[in-house]
Amino acid sequence: MSNAVSLPDLAPLRDWFSSYCNSFRSTDLELQRNFDLKEEHTRNVCRDALLIAHGMGARFEMLAEVAALCHDLGRFPQFRDYHTFKDSESLNHAHLSAQVMNQHHLLDFLPAEERGCIEVAVRVHNAFLVPEGLPALTADLLRLLRDADKLDIWRVFIEYFNAPEDERASGAGLGFPDLPGCSAEPLAAVAAGRMVQLATLKSLNDFKLLQVSWIYDINFPATLRLIRQRSVLEQFRTMLPQDREVLDVVAQVERYLDAKLRDSAD
Ligand SMILES: [Fe+2]
Known part of the structure; x- marks a missing residue:
């Protein structure tokens, strides 16, 4: 039996993305630094999505790359118009990504069913939890996109934090103040094995805890x-306040990660 649907070439979509990024070029250094951050992030999410999807079939790998390439398109107009990556102070960037995708007919090269799956995955990739009852392909793409996105947001944040203050892309810290210690609510969430809610954050240290708690939300062994x-985790541990209660919850996440890695190796 022949392969009914041949694998599309993603080169035109990749080229479109490059010209899309170029269309936001600005002489404002602050704006450009944040656009560069999202361009690099998108390229890394594509790479990591492919790493995670490896072995799940050529077609799935292709769809994973498409979803990754499109997932943060809304970040560019968001930062241009609102000067923040904080959705609560601007708009839902994932919805905007889906809108940009449709306006530019980016997925027209795909069959309607796959197009629909990618649209939903992009549209809800930033939801607190993966919605129930999604079709299998949508759920798989969404879970994979969320994993790949987290991997590179960690990289962005670690680089942001270790860069001199005047070289930081302002959007990466979401504007949280650098206060000492961690707040009770985020600490309690991590201790209870739950993800930290964005609305409970008071400081940059709380934001670090939130990112540590994402480890509870990882879907794929890869x-x-x-x-x-x-x-x-080690890098976040060194960036966090060296308080007993903070180190305790980080150790707890470490044990969770170890156990999951052991389970997935069986
Ligand atoms: Fe992203």
Whole structure:
């Protein structure tokens, strides 16, 4: 039996993305730094999505790359118009990504069913939890996109935090003040094995805890292995306040990660 649908070439879509990024070029250094951040982030999410999707079939790998390439299109007009990546102070960037995707007919090269799956995955990739009852392909693409996105947001944040203050892309810290210690609510959430809610954050340190708590939301064993290889948790531990209660919850997440890695190796 022949392969009914041949694999589309993504080169035109990749080229479109480059010219889309160029269309936002600005002489305002602050704006350009944040656009560069999202362009690099998108390219890394594509790479990591492919790493995670490896072995899940050529067609799925192609769809994973398409979803990754499109997932943050809305970040560019968001930062241009609102000077923030904080959705609560601007708009839902994932909805805007889906809108840009449709306006430019980016998915017209795909069959309607696959197009629909990618649209939903992009549209809800930033939801607190993966919605129930999604079709299998949509759910798989969404879970994979969320994993790949987290991997690179960690990279962005770690680089942001370790850069001199005048070289930081302002959007990456979401504007949280750098106060000492961590707040009770985020600490309690991590201790209870739950993801931290964005609305409970009061400081940059709380934001670090929120990112540590994402480890509870990882879907694929390949992502867990990348977290370990890239020493994500170790790097967050050194960036966090060295308080007993903070180190305790980080150790707890570490045990969770170890157990998940052991389970997935069986
Ligand atoms: Fe993203």
